Amino acid sequence: MRLRVRIDIDADVRQVWDVVEPIERHVDWMTDAERIVFTTGQTRGVGTTFDCLTKVGPFRLTDTMTITEWSPRHVMGIDHVGLVRGSGRFTLRALRRGRTRFTWTERLRFPWWMGGPIGGLFARPVLRRIWRANLRRLAAICEGA
Numbered sequence: 068m069r070l071r072v073r074i075d076i077d078a079d080v081r082q083v084w085d086v087v088e089p090i091e092r093h094v095d096w097m098t099d100a101e102r103i104v105f106t107t108g109q110t111r112g113v114g115t116t117f118d119c120l121t122k123v124g125p126f127r128l129t130d131t132m133t134i135t136e137w138s139p140r141h142v143m144g145i146d147h148v149g150l151v152r153g154s155g156r157f158t159l160r161a162l163r164r165g166r167t168r169f170t171w172t173e174r175l176r177f178p179w180w181m182g183g184p185i186g187g188l189f190a191r192p193v194l195r196r197i198w199r200a201n202l203r204r205l206a207a208i209c210e211g212a
Contacts, residue, residue: 068177068187070194073170074202078209080159083167084140086209087157090117096204099123099197112137118149123193126181152176169205171198 076083086092090110094100102120109115115134120127128150136144136156144156153175160168173194177186 068184068191069172069174070191070198071170071172072195072198072202073168074199074206075162076167076169076206076209077165078167078206078211079165080140080161080167083159083169083205083209086205087143087159087169088139090115090134093119096208097201098204099201106131123190123197147175150178151181167209169202171202 086096088111091103091105094103099121100119101122104118104120106116106118107114110117111134113134113136117132119130119132121130130147130151131149132145132147134143135146135154136142140159142156142158145154147153147155153173155171155173158170158172160170162168175187175190177183177190182189
């Protein structure tokens, strides 16, 4: 399953990165992320690993992730290496008048007990709705609301 959501935020790239960069604070704007626990000594940059307790509807799982791409104020990429596998990427692009376009792209493979590819088809609209709401929360934080 591939999914992309994006939002234009009324804050510059530096302000948005300052909110996104601390991975442990993703629980502030991602309602599906309940708790993040680092499994490496480092908490930033390529090679950082962490477990994220994720809840979507009746499903709860620990999503194990590794940071694979890190370019401050530009991109954060991750690999999902737990039960749900795949990759994700946040990109930030400066727009005119001090705004930022934030794009979240995921490519996920669900395990057989979650329906595999068929489960992904059913999960897609649910995750799109959740992640769009997450981006609205992110924008509100970045914009100081």
